[in-house]
Amino acid sequence: MLTVHEEATNILTECEKEVLDCIVSFFKNNGYSPSIRELSELLFFNVNTIHAHVERLSKKGFIKRIPRISRGIVLINKIEMQ
Numbered sequence: 001m002l003t004v005h006e007e008a009t010n011i012l013t014e015c016e017k018e019v020l021d022c023i024v025s026f027f028k029n030n031g032y033s034p035s036i037r038e039l040s041e042l043l044f045f046n047v048n049t050i051h052a053h054v055e056r057l058s059k060k061g062f063i064k065r066i067p068r069i070s071r072g073i074v075l076i077n078k079i080e081m082q
Helices: 013-028 036-043 047-059
Strands: 063-065 073-075
Touching: 013 036, 013 047, 013 073, 036 047, 047 063
Parallel strands: none
Antiparallel strands: 063 073
């Protein structure tokens, strides 16, 4: 299974880790990033909740968000894909 780099253990909440793991897993399986709506469907969270988690992950430096672009989530190399 894909996991978030150990550094994230103390920095991220459980929900943020779950969202980040889902992003990494989706990217690994599909070769592109998930949309906010896809994350919402995969994790059974509403779109606003996913958006908030994605914004926090971006502020904490684990992903980069490209505004106004569908699938505009870019993984930062702090993430370890096994």
